[in-house]
Structure formats: structure tokens, C-alpha cells
Amino acid sequence: xxxxxxxxxxxxxxxxxxxxxxxxxxxxxxxxxxxxxxxxxxxxxxxxxxxxxxxxxxxxxxxxxxxxxxxxxxxxxxxxxxxxxxxxxxxxxxxxxxxxxxxxxxxxxxxxxxxxxxxxxxxxxxxxxxxxxxxxxxxxxxxxxxxxxxxxxxxxxxxxxxxxxxxxxxxxxxxxxxxxxxxxxxxxxxxxxxxxxxxxxxxxxxxxxxxxxxxxxxxxxxxxxxxxxxxxxxxxxxxxxxxxxxxxxxxxxxxxxxxxxxxxxxxxxxxxxxxxxxxxxxxxxxxxxxxxxxxxxxxxxxxxxxxxxxxxxxxxxxxxxxxxxxxxxxxxxxxxxxxxxxxxxxxxxxxxxxxxxxxxxxxxxxxxxxxxxxxxxxxxxxxxxxxxxxxxxxxxxxxxxxxxxxxxxxxxxxxxxxxxxxxxxxxxxxxxxxxxxxxxxxxxxxxxxxxxxxxxxxxxxxxxxxxxxxxxxxxxxxxxxxxxxxxxxxxxxxxxxxxxxxxxxxxxxxxxxxxxxxxxxxxxxxxxxxxxxxxxxxxxxxxxxxxxxxxxxxxxxxxxxxxxxxxxxxxxxxxxxxxxxxxxxxx
Amino acid sequence: xxxxxxxxxxxxxxxxxxxxxxxxxxxxxxxxxxxxxxxxxxxxxxxxxxxxxxxxxxxxxxxxxxxxxxxxxxxxxxxxxxxxxxxxxxxxxxxxxxxxxxxx
Ligand SMILES: Cc1cc2nc3c(=O)[nH]c(=O)nc-3n(C[C@H](O)[C@H](O)[C@H](O)COP(=O)(O)OP(=O)(O)OC[C@H]3O[C@@H](n4cnc5c(N)ncnc54)[C@H](O)[C@@H]3O)c2cc1C
Ligand code: SF4
Ligand code: SF4
Numbered sequence: 001x002x003x004x005x006x007x008x009x010x011x012x013x014x015x016x017x018x019x020x021x022x023x024x025x026x027x028x029x030x031x032x033x034x035x036x037x038x039x040x041x042x043x044x045x046x047x048x049x050x051x052x053x054x055x056x057x058x059x060x061x062x063x064x065x066x067x068x069x070x071x072x073x074x075x076x077x078x079x080x081x082x083x084x085x086x087x088x089x090x091x092x093x094x095x096x097x098x099x100x101x102x103x104x105x106x107x108x109x110x111x112x113x114x115x116x117x118x119x120x121x122x123x124x125x126x127x128x129x130x131x132x133x134x135x136x137x138x139x140x141x142x143x144x145x146x147x148x149x150x151x152x153x154x155x156x157x158x159x160x161x162x163x164x165x166x167x168x169x170x171x172x173x174x175x176x177x178x179x180x181x182x183x184x185x186x187x188x189x190x191x192x193x194x195x196x197x198x199x200x201x202x203x204x205x206x207x208x209x210x211x212x213x214x215x216x217x218x219x220x221x222x223x224x225x226x227x228x229x230x231x232x233x234x235x236x237x238x239x240x241x242x243x244x245x246x247x248x249x250x251x252x253x254x255x256x257x258x259x260x261x262x263x264x265x266x267x268x269x270x271x272x273x274x275x276x277x278x279x280x281x282x283x284x285x286x287x288x289x290x291x292x293x294x295x296x297x298x299x300x301x302x303x304x305x306x307x308x309x310x311x312x313x314x315x316x317x318x319x320x321x322x323x324x325x326x327x328x329x330x331x332x333x334x335x336x337x338x339x340x341x342x343x344x345x346x347x348x349x350x351x352x353x354x355x356x357x358x359x360x361x362x363x364x365x366x367x368x369x370x371x372x373x374x375x376x377x378x379x380x381x382x383x384x385x386x387x388x389x390x391x392x393x394x395x396x397x398x399x400x401x402x403x404x405x406x407x408x409x410x411x412x413x414x415x416x417x418x419x420x421x422x423x424x425x426x427x428x429x430x431x432x433x434x435x436x437x438x439x440x441x442x443x444x445x446x447x448x449x450x451x452x453x454x455x456x457x458x459x460x461x462x463x464x465x466x467x468x469x470x471x472x473x474x475x476x477x478x479x480x481x482x483x484x485x486x487x488x489x490x491x492x493x494x495x496x497x498x499x500x501x502x503x504x505x506x507x508x509x510x511x512x513x514x515x516x517x518x519x520x521x522x523x524x525x526x527x528x529x530x531x532x533x534x535x536x537x538x539x540x541x542x543x544x545x546x547x548x549x550x551x552x553x554x555x556x557x558x559x560x561x562x563x564x565x566x567x568x569x570x571x572x573x574x575x576x577x578x579x580x581x582x583x584x585x586x587x
Numbered sequence: 588x589x590x591x592x593x594x595x596x597x598x599x600x601x602x603x604x605x606x607x608x609x610x611x612x613x614x615x616x617x618x619x620x621x622x623x624x625x626x627x628x629x630x631x632x633x634x635x636x637x638x639x640x641x642x643x644x645x646x647x648x649x650x651x652x653x654x655x656x657x658x659x660x661x662x663x664x665x666x667x668x669x670x671x672x673x674x675x676x677x678x679x680x681x682x683x684x685x686x687x688x689x690x691x
Binding site for chain 1: 589605606607608609610625626627628629630631632633637645646647648649650651652653654656658667669671673679681683685686687688689690691
């Protein structure tokens with residue numbers, strides 16, 4: 001393995017939706033500045049474990065922009081909607097800051113080449129109150145192309161980041177390895193944006209056999225960003241608000257297009273519409289389906305029988321643009337006009353773009369680690385972000401990071417031209433060398449040890465079974481008790497202790513080991529958060545069987561956590577005030 | 588859910604390898620692409636859209652209702668044509684205009 005050291009000003013980890021847009025914003029921000037007064041161009045580096053052309057959530061395409069302020073509505077309406085759906089546990093400042101940007105980032109996407117449906121007056125055609133219709137098949141290549149055109153942005157594809165470099169609670173870089181070029185990367189940066197998305201594959205999936213990766217959330221988003229932050233003591237929020245999607249059975253394709261597009265209602269096996277019985281928030285729709293099944297009225301369906309031939313044709317096409325396997329499923333079996341579409345809940349994911357789990361950030365998207373900013377599904381407190389919200393957060397994080405870099409370089413200049421060199425570098429360099437050696441040795445040990453009893457895959461499956469059975473997975477209808485969570489914690493610790501002995505034949509397999517370790521770290525946080533919230537505020541998402549009721553007196557609060565002496569410690573914080581638009585970290 | 592690469596058609600250009608969001612596709616010594624981790628495929632079809640010679644097809648695993656059909660895309664007069672080959676030999680085409688938005 002070669003060692004490559006890189007120095008950059010701004011490091012962006014994860015070249016997905018938020019990461020690409022952060023790069024676009026930072027580069028433009030800097031170019032505008034450069035045209036004015038000072039010349040120095042900011043060096044921006046995106047490090048992506050796959051290839052930014054088709055990585056992350058947008059790989060297959062998306063079917064709509066789910067977050068847009070349509071005519072007659074205001075950002076406040078959006079905030080109210082998201083707040084209601086999460087039953088109050090949101091950060092209004094964060095929601096406001098994205099809602100105010102939805103329409104601008106959408107206009108920018110259109111300029112970059114995204115096809116958006118318009119009426120004859122040139123206005124966007126809306127789907128419901130908040131969505132607009134697009135052809136989202138090529139949304140990721142569009143973003144990637146825009147990034148490629150930026151002269152001061154470098155992209156390292158196929159490089160997996162597995163640890164931050166943090167000293168005195170200040171980030172100064174990250175470590176990674178090229179999964180195909182046998183290279184270890186030690187990257188130094190003045191500021192870092194983490195944009196690695198959420199975490200899938202924590203729980204036993206819907207189709208654990210050959211099609212185990214036929215899941216909704218990308219199986220390659222393994223929670224790296226969460227795990228690295230947790231290990232370095234970053235404050236995290238709301239990991240107990242898991243996201244469970246209601247999806248088409250088997251293919252795990254989205255159901256919104258059926259519900260909103262052709263008005264298909266959820267019905268049980270008796271043909272009864274049951275949504276009115278349980279409510280229509282995102283979690284209630286999942287819960288209703290689970291409850292109908294438990295009470296013997298399953299399976300449940302979206303009622304599509306009888307839709308017109310024209311509607312059917314449009315559905316076949318719409319799914320090809322975002323979840324092609326559903327169209328194939330229809331063509332190989334019965335099409336939606338002839339058979340209702342069976343639905344099921346997925347395994348729980350941790351994803352801050354749909355629910356509110358992730359880094360505890362201030363309004364500028366600064367985490368509690370100095371110099372580290374978070375955007376997209378990895379950032380917490382701000383559910384219902386979707387594509388446009390991820391873009392908006394990428395923009396906010398980029399502006400904040402650039403401001404931070406400028407402020408710290410101004411400070412260094414004020415301390416004299418050589419201040420950084422004289423004071424910081426020799427000391428930092430030794431720490432870095434020792435750290436590089438430590439990481440390097442760890443990777444080498446995975447590559448050299450041969451006698452592991454277990455494979456990474458076996459331990460991953462063991463973890464998924466534990467989470468499924470003892471931490472509220474599909475098997476238990478998402479419910480859990482404190483006793484079960486205690487068992488889950490113990491077993492996850494045991495599995496974690498076995499990971500040191502794992503072996504790998506190449507760096508891709510080493511990546512799988514790190515992914516497993518990331519997931520285990522996230523699992524521990526999920527368990528700790530689930531055990532803390534003594535109520536059931538969101539059915540299915542956090543179905544606490546010891547406390548089956550909502551408790552507004554004690555639990556209208558955020559549950560946050562931090563790693564202290566190797567243990568995840570949870571604590572609560574008061575909700576930010578109604579209408580609050582700014583939140584700063586208290587140090 | 589997985590894909591199938593026909594080595595007789597593949598020209599070893601490496602584009603599928605480059606775009607796969609899980610880096611699951613490798614190129615062997617004979618300069619042919621193969622999927623190294625078939626169970627890890629997400630079914631995103633990125634590789635299929637990228638292949639210049641249509642060597643890659645995807646299929647549904649039998650555990651999720653697959654019946655043996657194979658699917659790929661081709662670009663035809665600016666349209667994206669999805670081609671589904673059923674096990675009985677019949678074929679269905681669905682053309683999508685990338686300049687047209689989804690109806691739903
Ligand atoms: C299947 C699906 C369909 C969706 N459909 C819609 C829709 O129709 N409309 C809508 O508005 N929203 C939709 N969403 C939601 C929306 O796409 C996401 O919320 C948003 O794209 C998240 O952006 P992100 O940047 O946080 O994550 P991503 O775009 O997933 O980016 C994360 C990136 O980080 C990389 N990465 C991860 N770990 C590492 C590591 N250790 N080192 C380096 N790189 C790493 C990943 O490869 C990826 O490129 C959908 C989501 C999914 C999964
Ligand atoms: S369909 Fe997607 S995940 Fe599967 S091999 Fe092709 S590019 Fe990779
Ligand atoms: S894109 Fe097609 S031709 Fe190129 S390597 Fe892959 S399978 Fe072969």
C-alpha cells in the first residue's frame with residue numbers, strides 16, 4: 001500500500017446530493033470573491049467511495065422533487081407540515097433555512113439541465129401541495145457534470161474515508177484508502193463537510209437472501225459519517241426516530257407515485273380502506289399496515305385495480321425512471337390495473353433526510369466539532385429534506401465552511417506570516433505520522449491475518465438478526481422493550497469485539513470490515529436512543545412497548561447523545577422556540 | 588436482484604465498473620467485465636445505462652418474484668428504450684423521452 005498525503009482547503013466527504021452541491025456553492029462563492037479583491041483560489045476536494053456520476057441516493061433516479069414551495073404556500077407552511085409529521089420533535093431554525101431555499105435550488109437544477117414539467121404558462125406542474133414533477137432519471141449525472149466543470153474542485157472517486165483527524169475537538173483532515181489503487185490517503189484540510197448520507201443495512205432487510213440489497217435506501221450508505229462523528233465525540237440527535245418506509249412488496253419501490261399519482265388508497269385483504277383508522281402521518285401509514293397484518297386482515301395493498309390503460313402506461317414509465325424493478329415485477333406478473341399492489345414496511349433505516357437522526361448542528365450546519373459541517377441525510381434535526389433540502393444544506397454548509405476557512409486564515413495572517421508554520425506544524429506532523437502508522441497497521445493486519453473464524457458477511461448478518469429481534473425490526477412489528485434492548489446492546493458489543501480478528505484479501509474487503517464497524521457503532525447509538533425515550537410518539541418508528549403512549553409532559557424534548565469514555569451517553573435538550581430561526585451552539 | 592454480463596458482447600471499456608455505486612463490477616484478465624459481488628447489487632441499473640454495447644442485463648431474483656426476464660436499455664433516436672426479454676422469447680419495448688417529465 002502506497003501512502004499519499006494531500007493538502008486541501010475544503011474537504012467534502014461523500015460526493016452525493018449534498019456533497020456535490022456544497023462543492024458547486026463553495027467554488028462559485030470563491031470565484032465571485034476572486035473576481036473582486038483577493039485572488040487566492042480555494043482548493044476543494046471531494047472524496048467519494050464510488051463515483052460521483054451515479055453514487056448515493058440518486059443513482060437510479062428520483063421521481064419528483066418532494067420539497068418545493070408551491071404557489072399559494074410559504075416556507076412556514078412547509079415547516080408546519082414537517083413539524084406535524086414528526087409530532088413536534090424538529091428544529092424549526094433548520095427547517096426554515098432549507099424551506100427558504102427550495103425554490104432557488106430547484107431553479108438552479110433546471111438551469112443545470114433537469115427536466116421539470118411545466119404548464120402552458122410556463123409554471124411548474126405540482127403533485128399535491130409540496131411536490132413538483134420532473135424526469136429525475138439523470139439527476140445525478142447532471143450534478144456530477146456541473147462539478148466537473150469547476151476548475152478548483154478535485155474529485156477522488158473510489159476512495160473510502162474511514163476516520164476523521166480531530167485534535168482538541170477541532171478537525172484537521174481525514175483518512176481513507178483507494179479501494180482499487182492500493183493507496184492510503186492522509187488528507188489535511190482547513191474545514192470539512194461531511195455528506196455521507198444515512199445508514200442502511202443495520203437491521204435484517206426485507207429480502208435477506210439473494211436480493212438482500214434490494215432495499216429502499218442505498219446499501220452503500222453505511223453510516224460512515226455518523227460513526228466517525230460519534231467516535232470523535234460529536235453530539236448527535238434523535239437516533240430513536242428511525243425511518244421505516246412503506247413500500248411495494250419485494251421490490252421495495254416507492255408507493256408515493258401510486259398514492260399521489262393515481263390516488264390509490266391503502267386497503268386491507270377485506271378491501272377496507274384503513275388509513276382513516278390510524279391517521280395519515282408517515283409513521284401512521286406504516287403502523288396501520290403493521291396493525292392490520294397483526295390483527296389478521298393482511299396482506300395490505302394499494303388499490304390500483306381499475307386504473308385506465310393510459311394511467312397504467314404512465315406508471316410503468318414513471319417506475320422505470322426511479323425503481324425499474326417494479327416495472328419488471330409488473331410485467332412479469334400482473335400489471336397494476338389488474339392486481340392491487342401489495343405493500344409492506346421496510347427494515348428501519350437511520351436517515352436524517354426523511355426523519356430527524358443525525359449530527360446536532362447549528363443553523364449554519366456547524367457540528368459540535370470545530371471546522372466540521374454536516375449536510376444532507378447525515379445531518380439531524382431537520383426531517384423531510386429530500387433532494388432539494390439536501391441541496392440547500394449543501395449550500396448552507398459550504399458557505400459556512402468557506403467563511404470559517406477565511407476567518408481562520410485571516411487569524412493566521414494576523415499572528416504573523418509564519419505563525420502557522422512555526423507553532424502548529426511540527427507538533428501536528430508528529431501526531432499525524434503516528435496516526436498514519438496506526439491506521440496503516442490496522443489495515444495491514446486485516447490483510448495479513450488469515451485464521452478468522454468468522455467472515456465479515458457472517459458478522460453483518462448476526463448484527464442484522466440482533467437488531468431485528470431485539471431492537472424493533474420487522475420481526476417484532478417494530479416494537480421493543482427495555483429488556484430486549486439490553487440484550488441487543490450486549491450482543492452488539494460481542495459482535496463488535498469479534499471484528500478485530502476479521503481478514504480481508506483486498507482493500508474492498510477491508511472497506512466491508514470498516515462498514516460493518518460503522519454500522520455497529522450506529523446500532524449502539526440507536527439502541528441507546530430507543531432506550532431513552534420513554535414514550536411512543538411515532539408509531540413503528542419508535543414503538544416502545546414498555547411505554548405505549550405518547551407523553552407530552554416529559555418527552556417534548558430532543559434526545560441527544562455523545563460518546564463519553566467509550567459509552568454512548570444520552571441526555572435531553574429543550575425544544576427550540578416556536579418560530580425560532582437561529583440556533584447557536586453553547587460552548 | 589442482480590445483473591448479468593455477457594462476456595461475448597463486452598468490449599472491456601470499463602464504464603460499468605466506473606459508475607457502479609457499490610463498485611461491484613470488476614474487469615478480468617481477459618478484459619471482460621464481471622460482477623464480483625452479485626448479492627450486493629442494489630438494482631440501480633446505472634451500469635446497464637452506461638454500457639455502449641448492451642452487454643449487461645438485469646433480472647429480479649426469484650426471492651422477489653423474478654420469473655427469468657432480462658432487461659436492458661438502448662438509446663434510440665434520443666429516446667431511452669427499455670427492452671424486456673421474457674423467458675418465452677417475447678419482447679416488450681417501452682420508450683421514454685428523457686425530455687419529458689413523469690406524469691405522476
Ligand atoms: C431510492 C430513493 C428515492 C428517493 N426519491 C426521492 C424523490 O423522488 N424525491 C425527493 O425529493 N427525494 C427522494 N429521495 C431522498 C433524497 O434522494 C435524499 O434525501 C438525498 O439525495 C440525500 O442526499 P445526501 O447527499 O445526504 O446523500 P447521498 O446523495 O446518498 O450522498 C452520500 C454520498 O456519500 C458517499 N459515501 C458514503 N460513505 C462514504 C465514505 N465512507 N467515504 C466516501 N464517500 C462516502 C456515497 O457513496 C454517496 O455518494 C430518495 C431517496 C432514495 C434512497
Ligand atoms: S445495477 Fe447498480 S448496483 Fe447493480 S451492478 Fe449495476 S451499477 Fe452496480
Ligand atoms: S460497460 Fe459494457 S462493454 Fe464496457 S466493460 Fe462494462 S459490460 Fe463491458
